[in-house]
Amino acid sequence: MSRDRFPSRSNQCFEYGFWSSLSESNLNAYVKNWAAEPHEGFVPWFGWLSNSPKGFPETLNLKFQVWPGENGKRPPIELEPADHPLAVERRDGITLGRLMEICRANGQGPN
Secondary structure: OEEEEEEEOOOOEEEEEEOEOOOHHHHHHHHHOOOOOOOOOOOOEEEEEOOOOOOOOOOOOOEEEEOOOOOOOOOEEEEOOOOOHHHHHHHHOEOHHHHHHHHHHOOOOOO
């Protein structure tokens, strides 16, 4: 599972968990170096988004880069530029109202 941080327009961040595909060789390198520090010399690995988070149009197979996580934490991702709402909101940030829509779609927050 990877994580991504959505900047909000109020300078706070919202984190969302995603599943990613990785090639077998990249997955093996990731597992082998899970807790290795520092991650100098690592380059991001190409991945496909492998789940469809609620609150967004279909997201399967959006392209992104998976970066090694620090201290054994879930790896951050970087969506490749696209016109998909998930990529746009990740790039431009989201409002509190939009955050509440996403939370409600996922069974969280006020109705």
